[in-house]
Amino acid sequence: MSNKHYTPGNIITIGNLISELHYGPFLRDWWYFSESESENSNIYPIPLRLGFQVSLKLNQKVFTVKIIRSIQNPNIPGFICEGEGVDSGVLSSSSNAINTAYKKVFGQSKTKYPGATLLGFHDSHVIQQILDGVGFHPFTICLHNSIRIFIVSILDKNNGEGFVSCFMYKYKQKQSVIWQKIVKGLYSISIFQNGKIIKQFQDTSASLVWKQTQLLQNYNGDDLFGINNPIVQFKIKELREKFLSETCNLDDWNNERIMRHMFKLYLKKHIPGDEELWYRVFNRWYNQKSTIIEIKSFIHEVYNDNHEIGTRELRAWRAIFGAVGCKNITPFKGDISTMEFWSRAKDSKSDEEIIFNLYSNGFLNTKLNSTIRNKEFDYYKDTANVFWYSFCESFDANPNGLNGKSRILSIIAENFTYEELMENLQISPKTVHAAREYYRKNGPGCKTVDKPVIVRKKMDEIKEREFELFFADKANVNMSSYHIDKKTQLPVLYLKDQKSALWEKFSVTYPDGMKRTSFMARLQNGRFKYRDDLGGLCQICNDYSYQPFEDLIKLVSDNKMDKKVKNELINQLEVLRRHLKKDYENELLVHDNGTTSHVDCINHCLLYAFGECKEQHFSRCTACDQFFEVFINLSQILGHSYNTLLSEYQDKLTCYLAHQTRKGYLNAQFNAALNELDEHGAVIVVDYKMRILPATARETKSEFFGKRGWTLHTTLLFQKKDNEKMDVQAYDHWSCDTKQDAWFTASCFEAVFNIINPRPRWIKIISDNGGHYHNSELMAIISHWYDWYGIEVRGWIFLEPGEAKTTVDSHHATVYQLLFFF
Numbered sequence: 001m002s003n004k005h006y007t008p009g010n011i012i013t014i015g016n017l018i019s020e021l022h023y024g025p026f027l028r029d030w031w032y033f034s035e036s037e038s039e040n041s042n043i044y045p046i047p048l049r050l051g052f053q054v055s056l057k058l059n060q061k062v063f064t065v066k067i068i069r070s071i072q073n074p075n076i077p078g079f080i081c082e083g084e085g086v087d088s089g090v091l092s093s094s095s096n097a098i099n100t101a102y103k104k105v106f107g108q109s110k111t112k113y114p115g116a117t118l119l120g121f122h123d124s125h126v127i128q129q130i131l132d133g134v135g136f137h138p139f140t141i142c143l144h145n146s147i148r149i150f151i152v153s154i155l156d157k158n159n160g161e162g163f164v165s166c167f168m169y170k171y172k173q174k175q176s177v178i179w180q181k182i183v184k185g186l187y188s189i190s191i192f193q194n195g196k197i198i199k200q201f202q203d204t205s206a207s208l209v210w211k212q213t214q215l216l217q218n219y220n221g222d223d224l225f226g227i228n229n230p231i232v233q234f235k236i237k238e239l240r241e242k243f244l245s246e247t248c249n250l251d252d253w254n255n256e257r258i259m260r261h262m263f264k265l266y267l268k269k270h271i272p273g274d275e276e277l278w279y280r281v282f283n284r285w286y287n288q289k290s291t292i293i294e295i296k297s298f299i300h301e302v303y304n305d306n307h308e309i310g311t312r313e314l315r316a317w318r319a320i321f322g323a324v325g326c327k328n329i330t331p332f333k334g335d336i337s338t339m340e341f342w343s344r345a346k347d348s349k350s351d352e353e354i355i356f357n358l359y360s361n362g363f364l365n366t367k368l369n370s371t372i373r374n375k376e377f378d379y380y381k382d383t384a385n386v387f388w389y390s391f392c393e394s395f396d397a398n399p400n401g402l403n404g405k406s407r408i409l410s411i412i413a414e415n416f417t418y419e420e421l422m423e424n425l426q427i428s429p430k431t432v433h434a435a436r437e438y439y440r441k442n443g444p445g446c447k448t449v450d451k452p453v454i455v456r457k458k459m460d461e462i463k464e465r466e467f468e469l470f471f472a473d474k475a476n477v478n479m480s481s482y483h484i485d486k487k488t489q490l491p492v493l494y495l496k497d498q499k500s501a502l503w504e505k506f507s508v509t510y511p512d513g514m515k516r517t518s519f520m521a522r523l524q525n526g527r528f529k530y531r532d533d534l535g536g537l538c539q540i541c542n543d544y545s546y547q548p549f550e551d552l553i554k555l556v557s558d559n560k561m562d563k564k565v566k567n568e569l570i571n572q573l574e575v576l577r578r579h580l581k582k583d584y585e586n587e588l589l590v591h592d593n594g595t596t597s598h599v600d601c602i603n604h605c606l607l608y609a610f611g612e613c614k615e616q617h618f619s620r621c622t623a624c625d626q627f628f629e630v631f632i633n634l635s636q637i638l639g640h641s642y643n644t645l646l647s648e649y650q651d652k653l654t655c656y657l658a659h660q661t662r663k664g665y666l667n668a669q670f671n672a673a674l675n676e677l678d679e680h681g682a683v684i685v686v687d688y689k690m691r692i693l694p695a696t697a698r699e700t701k702s703e704f705f706g707k708r709g710w711t712l713h714t715t716l717l718f719q720k721k722d723n724e725k726m727d728v729q730a731y732d733h734w735s736c737d738t739k740q741d742a743w744f745t746a747s748c749f750e751a752v753f754n755i756i757n758p759r760p761r762w763i764k765i766i767s768d769n770g771g772h773y774h775n776s777e778l779m780a781i782i783s784h785w786y787d788w789y790g791i792e793v794r795g796w797i798f799l800e801p802g803e804a805k806t807t808v809d810s811h812h813a814t815v816y817q818l819l820f821f822f
Contacts (some may be wrong), residue, residue: 006113008120011055015067021075022047023138023152025166025179025192029076031138032121046130048077054119056083056098059111065094065099065119079115142231143219154183154235165226169215172200173599175591187225189213194770196554217508249325250344253286259324266320270313282324287443291345292329292355295321296338318337327791331356339364353503364561377569386423393424402434403448409435412444434805463514467522474667475585477528485527495530497582499523544656546647549577550768552634556727559638569637572630579623582655585664587621594672596665609661627653671798673764674718674726681794682760683718685820686748686767688740711735713748719760731755740770742777753789762792771799 022030032046052067063083070078078090081101094115103109120126131137141149152164164181171178177192187209191199203209206221222228222617248267252258259282267278281299296309299317318328321342329343329352343351356363391412398404413421413435416732421432442449471477477493483490495502522528556569587604590596598615599605603624609612631650635643673683690711715731733748736793753759767773774795785791 008123008126009054009065009118009119011053011126011129012053012055012064013053013066015052017047017134018050021050021165023136025076025177025190025800026075026137027152027166028150028168028197031117033140044134045139046127047134049130050077052119052130056118058098058102058113059106061105063098065098065115073195086641116263119707139231139235141226141231143223143226143229147216147224149224149229151226151232151235155234163227165600171215182225187221204718211511214270217511218504221442247323247325249288253324254615255281262320266323267316270316291343291348292351293342293344295342296342324352331359337364345523392425395427402431403438405431406434406438407442407445407448410439410442413439414444452701459514459518463510466505466510466513470509471528473671476502476505488527490744491529492527492529495523495528499530521629540656540659544652544659545577545580548652548656550575552649555638555642556634565637566597572626572633575623576630579626580653580660583623584657585660586662588661590665590668591680592672592675595671606661606665609658609728624670627657666797669797670766670797671765676764677718677720677726680761681719682756682763684752684763685716685718686714686745686769687767688713688771688772711737711740711744713740715748715752717756718754722749740772742772745772745778746781749785753785753791759789760791762794764794765796767798774798 020028030048032048036677048067050067050069054065056065057061063081065079065081068078068080068090070076070092076092077404078092079088079094080090080099081088081094081097083101084105086101086104088097088104091097091100095113096115098112098113098115098118102111102113111493120130134558135603136153141151143149147167147169148166152166152180153162159548162182164179166177166179168175168769170176170193171193174193176198179190179192181188186202186204187206188200188202189209189212190197191213195262199213201209201212203212208221210216210219210221210224220228226232226265248255248258248262256279256635259279263278264377271278285298294318295314299309322328324476325346326342327348328340329339329348330339331352339611341355355364391408395405398408400407408422409425409427413432419427419433420428421427431714471493474494478496480492480494483492484490492555497505499520502523503516506513507516518634553570553573556566556573559566587601588596588606589599590606596606597798598613600617601619601621602608602617603621605613605617609616631646634646638646670683670685677683711734713735715733717729717731719727719729721727729754731748731753733744772778782793782796785793
């Protein structure tokens with residue numbers, strides 16, 4: 001069908017451009033963007049004009065296609081095709097409308113017509129009629145090949161007033177339109193869902209307003225608005241140049257945009273060769289100490305040796321000098337000499353007096369042509385010999401070494417050729433090159449420019465603290481309770497994801513934190529480990545995840561089957577293992593206050609997992625459903641004899657999935673409890689250290705029970721001072737026996753409450769669900785705490801063993817290391 005030619009229809013009605021549709025938040029549906037539009041700025045998008053109507057002739061039958069508003073959503077276009085007494089109904093695309101009406105007329109035909117081509121969107125004559133009267137043509141840009149931004153309007157003033165852009169992105173798990181604009185110096189963002197505004201943000205800069213949204217924090221705000229894009233900057237530049245003046249002053253010489261505008265007005269048509277050379281004239285004149293130049297000799301470097309400056313070219317240079325604030329101060333007429341002096345001083349009266357006095361007293365050689373390379377120069381041969389002799393004597397006598405000689409030679413190095421300098425001064429080409437390089441860096445005969453002093457500042461304490469807080473989060477690392485890094489004497493942290501993925505997460509959490517190089521350097525060769533065996537850190541993970549997956553992969557590897565099928569099965573198991581271990585936990589929704597809400601995807605809805613969700617779910621996660629598909633494939637390929645074994649492995653992995661779900665929810669409760677803190681409250685994290693004895697880093701907790709040793713109970717107390725600074729205190733209590741019961745636990749709490757100053761009015765407690773905490777005796781004691789200590793217990797959060805107590809594990813590891821050295 002792509003190679004067949006289709007004749008576009010005849011336009012019946014051209015239709016109208018509606019501002020709220022074609023330049024509003026839903027313009028992406030009201031413009032036809034070709035595939036090459038974003039790559040070629042000369043190709044404009046085509047508006048889908050409301051009421052646009054075309055007559056088509058298909059198979060000797062006449063049809064009409066009209067663009068109207070969609071019945072279901074009036075913010076998007078609808079297409080209706082009518083002919084031979086039938087109509088297609090209002091559909092979302094022109095192709096569907098045409099093909100539907102065609103089938104109703106001719107029956108179940110397999111013929112399919114391209115709607116855009118029949119409407120004339122690929123015909124230059126039709127496009128010209130549709131674009132007639134269009135003021136601004138929206139265009140698209142891509143941000144890092146991931147976000148397609150629609151530019152609705154560009155700024156027409158220096159403050160960005162009138163700039164509008166939009167793009168599609170998810171907000172609260174729903175696809176939304178992000179509408180951005182600049183109004184009266186304020187940057188605003190409006191979020192549309194289902195045609196209505198659900199949220200608005202406003203601030204004084206793009207970065208600040210995007211920071212409020214909590215979305216796309218790893219992107220720059222100006223980049224998300226689209227202002228920094230080269231195509232947008234080019235369009236802005238074109239618009240601004242229309243309003244540039246035809247003159248400027250000396251203060252504008254450093255503004256390349258203004259100077260290039262002057263170049264286009266006065267010089268571009270008259271200067272041959274490289275267009276960049278002209279700017280050197282202004283740059284050299286601006287940086288030299290003297291404000292006076294002789295025009296012909298000064299601009300000679302723009303031309304080659306054989307080029308003669310014509311009258312029109314000289315007139316162009318005079319015009320641009322006059323336009324940029326310079327003045328002709330020549331005290332004599334052209335019949336006396338061809339030399340011509342100009343001044344760039346804001347007040348040129350003093351320069352005029354200098355040139356006039358030099359001329360009046362005979363110090364200006366008005367008979368000598370101003371161009372250095374002149375055929376009449378032979379007349380002054382004797383004077384030149386005296387010059388070369390004197391300069392050579394001074395050059396040889398300079399006591400400051402090569403750098404001093406280069407400084408002296410730089411005075412004339414650019415005015416003579418290599419051959420002239422080498423012949424008259426008896427020097428090497430390297431010496432001439434060094435002098436010219438000195439001239440370009442420091443100026444002719446000027447003092448050497450001092451190199452900038454680079455002061456290397458250490459990392460801010462706040463950024464270091466952000467790094468520590470990030471890796472204290474259980475969602476990012478697993479902490480070893482036994483293994484200590486020998487260099488830092490801190491517990492080993494096992495990374496839960498790749499370093500690059502952790503950096504992306506860190507940059508979103510702390511957009512103003514340390515840079516990527518510093519982040520990666522701290523992860524290199526430190527206490528951070530990746531791809532190590534983590535089975536010894538959690539018995540459930542070891543027995544119900546790591547081991548079953550290893551057994552399944554070994555089962556497939558040892559089975560005789562096609563190599564391609566075997567590799568595919570192993571790949572499916574590895575992908576599933578990675579998803580359950582890393583990606584699944586990130587898909588779960590837990591708010592900052594520790595609660596959850598309904599999620600449309602049934603695989604990721606925590607309320608559904610807890611049996612509390614009463615709403616319907618309309619989507620499923622393909623990666624999560626792979627859990628069931630993998631076992632179906634294994635059963636079909638391995639045979640029914642393995643069904644019992646596969647069922648056992650599936651049950652274990654189901655337990656592991658439940659473990660991951662509980663862990664994701666419970667880990668968030670610690671941060672939620674800290675967020676609720678005020679100056680009158682406290683969060684207490686308690687845990688027992690398993691028998692203070694030497695232990696390997698790879699033994700599971702099940703192997704540790706039953707050993708003899710001391711008992712250590714740690715209480716971590718989190719309080720806020722001045723509602724901002726977090727104060728953390730640790731209280732360790734030891735017991736010579738190995739009992740970990742309710743009475744020892746209550747004694748530890750009482751010892752802490754008696755020495756806390758100030759004592760909190762309310763507390764929340766976080767612990768594991770061991771019998772030493774989760775028992776009726778301790779709960780009975782807690783009921784009297786308010787009467788005994790004046791402390792209200794607002795809640796006790798019981799977690800699974802080893803979860804959400806990273807800070808306690810770190811403290812235990814440090815204590816263990818100190819005892820080991822002791």
